[in-house]
Amino acid sequence: MDSxxxxxxxxxxxxxxxxxxxxxxxxxxxxxxxxxxxxxxxIRVAQSVRGRSINLALSYRGRQALKAIGLEDQVVxxxxxxxxxxxxxxxxxxxxxxxxxxxxxxxxISRKNLNKDLLTAVEKYPNAxxxxxxxxxxxxxxxxxxxxLGPDNVPKDVTCDLIVGCDGAYxxxxxxxxxxxxxxxxxxxxxxxYMELTIPPKCGEYAMEPNYLHIWPRNTFMMIALPNMEKSxxxxxxxxxxxFEKLLTSNDVLDFFQKYFPDSxxxxxxxxxxxxxxxxxxxxxxxIKCSSFHLKSHCVLMGDAxxxxxxxxxxxxxxxxxxxxxxxxxxxxxxxxxxxxxxxFSRFRIxxxxxxxxxxxxxxxxxxxxVNSLWFIFRKNLERFLHAIMPSTFIPLxxxxxxxxxxxxxxxxxxxxxxxxxxxxxxxxIREKNK
Amino acid sequence: MDSxxxxxxxxxxxxxxxxxxxxxxxxxxxxxxxxxxxxxxxIRVAQSVRGRSINLALSYRGRQALKAIGLEDQVVxxxxxxxxxxxxxxxxxxxxxxxxxxxxxxxxISRKNLNKDLLTAVEKYPNAxxxxxxxxxxxxxxxxxxxxLGPDNVPKDVTCDLIVGCDGAYxxxxxxxxxxxxxxxxxxxxxxxYMELTIPPKCGEYAMEPNYLHIWPRNTFMMIALPNMEKSxxxxxxxxxxxFEKLLTSNDVLDFFQKYFPDSxxxxxxxxxxxxxxxxxxxxxxxIKCSSFHLKSHCVLMGDAxxxxxxxxxxxxxxxxxxxxxxxxxxxxxxxxxxxxxxxFSRFRIxxxxxxxxxxxxxxxxxxxxVNSLWFIFRKNLERFLHAIMPSTFIPLxxxxxxxxxxxxxxxxxxxxxxxxxxxxxxxxIREKNK
Numbered sequence: 083m084d085s086x087x088x089x090x091x092x093x094x095x096x097x098x099x100x101x102x103x104x105x106x107x108x109x110x111x112x113x114x115x116x117x118x119x120x121x122x123x124x125i126r127v128a129q130s131v132r133g134r135s136i137n138l139a140l141s142y143r144g145r146q147a148l149k150a151i152g153l154e155d156q157v158v159x160x161x162x163x164x165x166x167x168x169x170x171x172x173x174x175x176x177x178x179x180x181x182x183x184x185x186x187x188x189x190x191i192s193r194k195n196l197n198k199d200l201l202t203a204v205e206k207y208p209n210a211x212x213x214x215x216x217x218x219x220x221x222x223x224x225x226x227x228x229x230x231l232g233p234d235n236v237p238k239d240v241t242c243d244l245i246v247g248c249d250g251a252y253x254x255x256x257x258x259x260x261x262x263x264x265x266x267x268x269x270x271x272x273x274x275x276y277m278e279l280t281i282p283p284k285c286g287e288y289a290m291e292p293n294y295l296h297i298w299p300r301n302t303f304m305m306i307a308l309p310n311m312e313k314s315x316x317x318x319x320x321x322x323x324x325x326f327e328k329l330l331t332s333n334d335v336l337d338f339f340q341k342y343f344p345d346s347x348x349x350x351x352x353x354x355x356x357x358x359x360x361x362x363x364x365x366x367x368x369x370i371k372c373s374s375f376h377l378k379s380h381c382v383l384m385g386d387a388x389x390x391x392x393x394x395x396x397x398x399x400x401x402x403x404x405x406x407x408x409x410x411x412x413x414x415x416x417x418x419x420x421x422x423x424x425x426x427f428s429r430f431r432i433x434x435x436x437x438x439x440x441x442x443x444x445x446x447x448x449x450x451x452x453v454n455s456l457w458f459i460f461r462k463n464l465e466r467f468l469h470a471i472m473p474s475t476f477i478p479l480x481x482x483x484x485x486x487x488x489x490x491x492x493x494x495x496x497x498x499x500x501x502x503x504x505x506x507x508x509x510x511x512i513r514e515k516n517k
Numbered sequence: 518m519d520s521x522x523x524x525x526x527x528x529x530x531x532x533x534x535x536x537x538x539x540x541x542x543x544x545x546x547x548x549x550x551x552x553x554x555x556x557x558x559x560i561r562v563a564q565s566v567r568g569r570s571i572n573l574a575l576s577y578r579g580r581q582a583l584k585a586i587g588l589e590d591q592v593v594x595x596x597x598x599x600x601x602x603x604x605x606x607x608x609x610x611x612x613x614x615x616x617x618x619x620x621x622x623x624x625x626i627s628r629k630n631l632n633k634d635l636l637t638a639v640e641k642y643p644n645a646x647x648x649x650x651x652x653x654x655x656x657x658x659x660x661x662x663x664x665x666l667g668p669d670n671v672p673k674d675v676t677c678d679l680i681v682g683c684d685g686a687y688x689x690x691x692x693x694x695x696x697x698x699x700x701x702x703x704x705x706x707x708x709x710x711y712m713e714l715t716i717p718p719k720c721g722e723y724a725m726e727p728n729y730l731h732i733w734p735r736n737t738f739m740m741i742a743l744p745n746m747e748k749s750x751x752x753x754x755x756x757x758x759x760x761f762e763k764l765l766t767s768n769d770v771l772d773f774f775q776k777y778f779p780d781s782x783x784x785x786x787x788x789x790x791x792x793x794x795x796x797x798x799x800x801x802x803x804x805i806k807c808s809s810f811h812l813k814s815h816c817v818l819m820g821d822a823x824x825x826x827x828x829x830x831x832x833x834x835x836x837x838x839x840x841x842x843x844x845x846x847x848x849x850x851x852x853x854x855x856x857x858x859x860x861x862f863s864r865f866r867i868x869x870x871x872x873x874x875x876x877x878x879x880x881x882x883x884x885x886x887x888v889n890s891l892w893f894i895f896r897k898n899l900e901r902f903l904h905a906i907m908p909s910t911f912i913p914l915x916x917x918x919x920x921x922x923x924x925x926x927x928x929x930x931x932x933x934x935x936x937x938x939x940x941x942x943x944x945x946x947i948r949e950k951n952k
Binding site: 252257260261263264265266267268269270271323366373 | 687692695696698699700701702703704705706758801808
């Protein structure tokens, strides 16, 4: 198919969030006629939207996707580099565990700014259009049609050649996959919820070291803090819902913080802490797995709609962005032929998205309970050492996931092999220590 | 609540299959106003419906539920007792492994007859009504309303105090649970499909020993046969879909049966075998798990709608029937108060339904590959021996599941403990054998 043919094909993207907007850029760049339908108002003009995390960690996979549509430099310039974890112990002691080499870092990015930049980028393509305030009411992939409800409240049928579902964890598009023959599906809420709090700037400067992801690991729960460009930090408290439910009064909250996060109270401020704590209830976290991402050559899911994951590896957005990049690479390989690309996208990508889902669930335990053990620090040092002497043979899991495009499921396979080496070293290390 | 109050409450049961019809009997018996909406025509007048298994194994749990509505004797009189497994080896040798003691058996029952009997039983209650040919199009539990589409094709709103979803594995009622806060859900198809074949009577008599469940275990696949009242057997071939797909011609099918089930060919008949094989495609099998069976006090799921399981423990119908019985017991305990019964039903019943789901998946491997090993036969004998000398301490898993109402999840716990004993005995047995 040459580009003039491609131009005539119409693609509807459901959802104008991060993955939807990025995907629209990729597809518009290929000369398709692209229409995004987004249920909310334009975030560039509307009041801020609550209920989603405020900032995100951008790493290599996400950057490569942004690079492919020429947006990497702009986005990176608006991020705050984080070169390692800064662990806050109960006593207030802080220690650093680097993420990788001295030149490696992840970026703390504002969700809202990134989404704005992506929407503006989409609209620069004359063959792309974003319809805000349009809710999907019916999705008929076989007929190549969607029905949307705009501000005029009159249902409108729109035809297309392909529907791309980027409508997030609670995807309406995905609900049409449920009766697909032999479609396996699971959705699992973890017992933890999350809540966002803010550490404001102190005398116009960052109140803590800015170039780190701060972690307060407390075994069954934890708090983290990511720096923002405007010199504040956004803290996220992760805790089982039944623990959240025990904190009913201002005093409960202050006592709890005094007991577990005493160094954070002066940083957040007592009044703001109590006020923010009761502003919104704790939000749930869901992990979703599908055994197929496509319906024939009519419909494909990407991002959270295809594989919502828990946030503990900082890969949710990165995996979603890599979906778009992988799909774009397949469109090159199969010359824009949907009937080839869609099944291949499911076949190729699902093992990777399932792998990062499992790794994120694994890291959920690691971050809150292992990160402050001596063995964790020893292992991280050991990994760095082994990586330094055998850089292509031995790559730490975090490095493979965060600073490479090694396929997620291959990273897991290599990690299992490397763990055998660790295990041998651990026994020797324990023996040394006990001498 | 006294019975006059109960009488005024209206319950809508969605689905008039086995569980829906039985449930309606239980609820009508409690003096509620009960309305069943069933999408299909009345099976008592319509042509036979294909696509579901023809016969089922009724065991203790199912019988206890039928007993509670006074239907046990009638149903049992129409079943064929099966006292054990009859294993057909590749060489044609047959050996028997009893299910339990001499007086214990399961019953091969016709799905269609049982369903007819249950529907007739419902209609005997003046306060119950069955609406056939009515498809559920909308379910609004919070408003206490369903919208159904009858033969006149005009959507009709019906109000009620409780909606009971008994609409099977692909439940429409359940789809309204998907956005319930923190609702975990999974659906998993197994790689195997199933296909039904028939062994007709031979000279007016059963062509094989009637009082057994016949099994042809062949490791990755298997065939079973259950006796019918009219002296035929219904065979079910379980095999991975990709193996089914390899059998494209009559010769492929005959060669396959000649290789793996040679003794069955003269019983089924070459012509009928080939004809039936290509009549319908192999059917999928799905396992479904939900983390909640109820929505507030408005809606509850039972049977396959709540927990479709694979058929390898013969417990699908029995578990569904026990759901109704457990719910009935809770209605006694909580004096017909839905707001108490529904949450308690979820809390109490889910561990059991999840346990029988896992056991059925486990038996899927056991039936097709372990059942013909020496170790399996040794273990069954050992279990019978231990059960005989310690009848209340040591109960074989099969007995607990099939011939008792020990809660499924407790049966699993006891079984794990008993397995430790087995494991010790196994080592001794192997040592003896190798001497």
